[in-house]
Amino acid sequence: MAELVVYTDGASRGNPGPGGYGVVLIWGSLRKELSQGYRKTTNNRMELLAVIVALEALKKEGLTVTVFTDSKYVVDSIEKGWLWSWVKTNFKEKKNKDLWLRFIPLYKKHRVKMQWVKGHASNPFNNRCDELATAAADSGHWLVDEEFERTCG
Template identity: 85%
Template sequence: MELHIYTDGASRGNPGPGGYGILLIWGKVRKELSQGYRKTTNNRMELLAVITGLETLTREGLDVIIFTDSKYVVDSIEKGWLWGWVKTGFRDKKNKDLWTRFIPLYKKHRVKMQWVKGHASNPFNNRCDELATQAADSGNWLIDEGFESEN
């Protein structure tokens, strides 16, 4: 059985307060996750949503499809850009801290990335958008250490 992970990120200003929303679907089981950050970017929240979704998994070797409306995340992985960045030590690339956190999680499973159109007719993506924007607006923020230490 495939695990479906829907993700979305949001930022109020870029940078600004941000958040992510995640919906994990395993058969009939559903789990929602979200978190806000006081200062971050949209791309960081899109990527952090994927990372957090994978970090919640307690077993290795799962068939996982990650649905996201982030071309940045999908193209970086599916077009192989990420592996080129690894070879160059992420020279002149943003979000190295998150990408290096993502790679071992990605390698633990059989992950496929699936782009979905944002703010469209996909109810699961729309729910993740709601969770992400609520988290960004919540005032209950964590500190995005990777972003704030670089900026």
């Protein structure tokens, strides 16, 4: 069985401001792209949401998935174990609890390896995700990041 490779990126115009995510899923010779813009959000929320959307798009459970992202926030939260410490404290004084709680069951369904990749460099898939994310942020066709707007204005 082929390994699933995922590239993700998030962007915001202002922090907070209009934002978007971009995802490229690669399964053997198949490739799928996903993106969406949001009216008011943050870069970190879009980085994390990109990973969530990628994992939500998987139709089977138990897959081996390598997620490439230029977000140290996302990679370090998972690979350095910060997320599991936050869970133990019910995310006390931590941002993006709603998204992390959405992420955790998706993460547990698969064998996920998070891999940091340098942003705005020579990786064509990361660059494509950046194009998708920034186009979504700039599109004017935005969804509402309801939890962010409810709690942060």
